[in-house]
Amino acid sequence: EKEKDEIPADMLKKTIEHPCYNCAGHKFARIHLPVAPACNVQCNYCVRKFDCPNESRPGVTSTILTPAEALERYKTVKEKLPNLTVAGIAGPGDSLAGNYPEVKKTLQLIREYDPDVTFCLSTNGLMLPFYAEELVKLGVSHVTVTMSAVDPSISGKIYKYIDYMGSRYEGEAAGAIMVSNQLSGLRILLAHGIICKVNIVTLKGINEEHIPQVVQACRDMGCYITNIMQLIPVKGSAFEELPMVSNKEIQSLRNSCNKIMRQMFHCKQCRADAVGTLDNDLSIDLGGFLDKDNI
Ligand code: SF4
Ligand code: SF4
Numbered sequence: 001e002k003e004k005d006e007i008p009a010d011m012l013k014k015t016i017e018h019p020c021y022n023c024a025g026h027k028f029a030r031i032h033l034p035v036a037p038a039c040n041v042q043c044n045y046c047v048r049k050f051d052c053p054n055e056s057r058p059g060v061t062s063t064i065l066t067p068a069e070a071l072e073r074y075k076t077v078k079e080k081l082p083n084l085t086v087a088g089i090a091g092p093g094d095s096l097a098g099n100y101p102e103v104k105k106t107l108q109l110i111r112e113y114d115p116d117v118t119f120c121l122s123t124n125g126l127m128l129p130f131y132a133e134e135l136v137k138l139g140v141s142h143v144t145v146t147m148s149a150v151d152p153s154i155s156g157k158i159y160k161y162i163d164y165m166g167s168r169y170e171g172e173a174a175g176a177i178m179v180s181n182q183l184s185g186l187r188i189l190l191a192h193g194i195i196c197k198v199n200i201v202t203l204k205g206i207n208e209e210h211i212p213q214v215v216q217a218c219r220d221m222g223c224y225i226t227n228i229m230q231l232i233p234v235k236g237s238a239f240e241e242l243p244m245v246s247n248k249e250i251q252s253l254r255n256s257c258n259k260i261m262r263q264m265f266h267c268k269q270c271r272a273d274a275v276g277t278l279d280n281d282l283s284i285d286l287g288g289f290l291d292k293d294n295i
Contacts, residue, residue, distance in 0.1 A: 008193065014118040014141050015195050017085040019278045020267070021142060021225060030086035030120075031077050032274045033070040034062035035106050037091070038098030041124055041178070042160040044238035045201065045231055051092035053269075054146035054199055055122040059234055062092045062273035067105035074110050077275055086142075088120040090270075096127040107138050118142065122199070126162060126178060128185025136192045143189055144227075145182055146199040149207050150217045152176035157206050160238055186221055196223040197264070201231050202245045202253065212257055219261040227264035228254050 007015065015021045017028045039048065046053055051060050065073060078084050087110050089095045095103050107119055120142035121135065128145065135143065149155040156175025161168050164177055186196055198218045202208055215226050230250050233240050245253075254263045268278050 007195070011141060011193060011195060014085075015224070018118055018120065018142055019086070020120070020144075020227075020264070021195060021197060027083060027277065028086070029077075029081045029084045029277045030088055030274070031074060031084060032056075032088050032090045032270065033065060033073065033106055034090075034092050034273045035065050035067060035070050035102045036089060036095045036097070036099035037064050037093045039091070039093035039124075040097040040126055040164070041094070041162040041174075043124070044158060044160050045203070045234065045242070047234045047236045048093070050234065051273075052090065052094065052122075052124075053232065053234065054124060054201065055090040055144060055270075056092065056274075057232070057269045059232075064092070067102050067109055070106045071109040071113060075113060078114065081276065083277070086118045086120055088122070088142075090122045090274075092273075094124050094126070095121050096123045096131050100127075100131065104134075104138065107140070111139055120144065122146070123185075124178070125182030125185050126164060127181070129181050129188060132185050132188035132194075133192070136189070136194060140194070142195045142197070144197040144199055145186055146201065147179070147182040147186075147214065147218075148199075148201045148203065149175070149210055150179055150183070150214050151210060152179050154207050154210050155179050158201075158203065183217070183221070186218075186223065190222045196221075197225045197227055198223050199227045199229055201229050202250060203231055203239065204243045204245055206242075208245065208249075208253070211253055212260065215257040215260045223261070225262045225264050226257065227267050228257060229267060229269065232269070 019028050089103050119140040122144035125145040152175035153172050155178050156172040159174045161170045162174045218226050
């Protein structure tokens with residue numbers, strides 16, 4: 001586990017003030033900017049008309065923003081919430097798929113406006129080796145990769161297919177490409193001192209026994225935290241019949257993996273347009289506040 005004194009002071013401050021990397025960070029607010037609807041894979045638990053459940057609550061659809069609209073939303077929220085420390089991109093598809101230009105533009109616009117903001121981004125990891133260095137240059141300090149397996153045959157069961165370099169792959173080939181790109185992407189980020197979180201979706205009968213191995217791999221690489229998540233089955237997805245792992249089972253998995261490395265116990269599976277502190281999501285509570293006409 002990365003000890004606090006191994007992390008440079010500026011990164012440590014950002015991490016402590018990031019509500020998702022630190023349980024004590026709940027007084028700080030974050031905003032997710034939904035600028036990236038495209039995705040390059042099909043996870044078996046995902047219905048693409050909704051937000052990416054790798055980082056969001058399933059069954060919710062966010063209104064897509066342009067980079068200029070995202071900046072306007074950021075400004076509006078920053079004025080209302082002085083405790084806003086983090087701007088994140090969590091899809092609603094994959095941040096590094098077809099909408100990467102919009103992601104990049106959004107981050108550039110917000111950085112010009114607010115030099116102190118912490119940027120975080122989540123991805124399925126497929127394109128991470130190609131973009132990792134650029135993310136570092138853009139000032140992204142916190143990255144979440146959803147990697148629910150490190151074994152290609154298990155990973156291959158999670159994706160219906162992946163689209164990579166102009167071809168479609170399925171089964172173990174898809175799993176092998178995913179695992180290898182997720183791991184090498186993480187390694188590049190870690191080598192640059194980026195704080196990495198790995199989301200692990202617990203899939204009954206598919207990866208639950210394998211999860212400690214995923215956590216071990218994250219620990220060995222030097223990731224900061226892993227977030228073992230519950231699958232909330234979505235109607236119409238290939239895994240809609242998969243039994244849900246109980247809260248109790250998730251907690252006990254987290255407790256046993258906590259002996260391997262730091263665990264997230266407080267993930268709220270937020271929306272891709274979440275705003276506010278983790279305990280108080282203003283995108284829901286304030287209703288019209290975030291309507292496009294209102295930003
Ligand atoms: Fe859905 Fe996210 Fe998987 Fe893409 S990466 S298919 S948006 S869960
Ligand atoms: Fe943080 Fe979890 Fe919400 Fe992401 S989904 S912003 S990790 S609490």
